[in-house]
Amino acid sequence: MRAESFIVNTWYVAGFSSEFPEGKLQGQTIAEKPIVMWRTAAGEVVAFDGRCVHKRMPLKDGRLLADGTVECPYHGFCYDATGACVRIPSQTDGPIPSRARLKAFPVVEQDGMVWIWPGDRARIGNVRPPRSPEIASPDWDSHGSDPIPVPANYRLLIENLLDITHFYPLHDGNVGDVAHSRIPVEVVEEVNDGNRSVKTIRQVQNYRQPPLFVEWFGYDVVDRYHTHCMMSPGLTRVQMRTAPPGQLGSDAERGFVLYHTHTPVDRTHHVWRWFMNSRAGHRARSDASKPLVALMVEGFPQVVAQDLWALEKQQEMYDLPDDGYEEIHVKTDRAMLIVRKVLAAMETEDKADVSPAKLAVAQS
Ligand code: FES
Ligand SMILES: [Fe+2]
Numbered sequence: 001m002r003a004e005s006f007i008v009n010t011w012y013v014a015g016f017s018s019e020f021p022e023g024k025l026q027g028q029t030i031a032e033k034p035i036v037m038w039r040t041a042a043g044e045v046v047a048f049d050g051r052c053v054h055k056r057m058p059l060k061d062g063r064l065l066a067d068g069t070v071e072c073p074y075h076g077f078c079y080d081a082t083g084a085c086v087r088i089p090s091q092t093d094g095p096i097p098s099r100a101r102l103k104a105f106p107v108v109e110q111d112g113m114v115w116i117w118p119g120d121r122a123r124i125g126n127v128r129p130p131r132s133p134e135i136a137s138p139d140w141d142s143h144g145s146d147p148i149p150v151p152a153n154y155r156l157l158i159e160n161l162l163d164i165t166h167f168y169p170l171h172d173g174n175v176g177d178v179a180h181s182r183i184p185v186e187v188v189e190e191v192n193d194g195n196r197s198v199k200t201i202r203q204v205q206n207y208r209q210p211p212l213f214v215e216w217f218g219y220d221v222v223d224r225y226h227t228h229c230m231m232s233p234g235l236t237r238v239q240m241r242t243a244p245p246g247q248l249g250s251d252a253e254r255g256f257v258l259y260h261t262h263t264p265v266d267r268t269h270h271v272w273r274w275f276m277n278s279r280a281g282h283r284a285r286s287d288a289s290k291p292l293v294a295l296m297v298e299g300f301p302q303v304v305a306q307d308l309w310a311l312e313k314q315q316e317m318y319d320l321p322d323d324g325y326e327e328i329h330v331k332t333d334r335a336m337l338i339v340r341k342v343l344a345a346m347e348t349e350d351k352a353d354v355s356p357a358k359l360a361v362a363q364s
Contacts, residue, residue, distance in 0.1 A: 006264035009119035013261035027060020048102035127194035130231035152315035154270035195232035218285030
């Protein structure tokens with residue numbers, strides 16, 4: 001299976017809510033769609049085809065004017081918050097063609113994230129973006145990363161997140177070691193509101209934590225409950241609960257909920273964001289004035305950099321012809337293989353022709 005495709009008909013994260021202050025025009029490519037986005041004066045984030053209807057100039061390079069319209073930087077066509085062209089500077093004496101309108105993309109803002117559906121809106125049905133309630137909750141301290149451009153297909157990140165055996169050797173000495181890679185993996189596949197999810201659970205008792213977790217939580221030997229869940233092709237949730245032996249569920253428990261977003265740009269690039277959350281009031285052991293989340297946010301980028309390095313290297317290999325090459329999988333790859341199956345099924349549905357003409361033929 002080559003890592004050179006992506007699902008179009010699903011919700012992807014276009015950014016955290018904080019990336020969309022009012023008055024800021026921003027553009028990005030999601031699933032090979034050039035998209036321009038902004039937060040309107042009414043507070044709503046809107047998203048449109050980012051190509052000016054006149055001569056394809058990218059509107060992200062234009063300006064958001066004081067009257068709330070977006071001006072193309074080439075000949076100045078202006079668009080309102082519904083995507084309609086409302087002004088053509090060089091032509092003030094005639095009607096604006098009614099077709100001069102940007103195609104709108106569905107947007108949902110919830111739980112501190114802005115989601116976009118880059119595919120066919122007729123296929124949304126009742127599929128909603130998965131929830132990430134900790135991000136917007138006062139019960140949690142939260143911190144989101146900047147967007148991280150990754151020169152690799154987004155599936156490689158999802159597979160990485162569902163495959164914890166890479167904690168040795170890739171993360172040896174910070175969040176991993178060889179004992180970590182041997183913790184048994186339980187795989188749970190479930191369906192969640194039209195978003196197909198795959199989850200791994202790894203439980204261990206009397207376990208000696210790798211160094212970064214000792215620094216974060218202050219316990220050398222713990223009972224630990226660790227899950228990774230691909231909630232949809234756009235979002236993976238990681239939870240760690242850790243406490244001295246026998247004390248999970250007590251006030252001594254420490255841990256985090258960590259969201260990873262994986263948004264395809266094209267077949268060989270995606271944008272990765274992460275959002276770290278810890279219980280409000282939990283402090284760093286080494287410095288009681290510092291929220292635990294701040295300590296974790298300092299240390300986590302070194303882990304991300306290691307994964308980034310691996311994803312780039314894998315993509316370099318995917319870019320070459322297979323030439324008879326075949327992957328060999330082991331027992332601990334089970335979750336990854338289920339993820340591949342789920343994503344492949346979604347891609348098949350994605351490509352299925354559900355045009356009215358085709359449906360009419362199927363029903364006759
Ligand atoms: S390309 Fe946008 S106004 Fe001409
Ligand atoms: Fe990793």
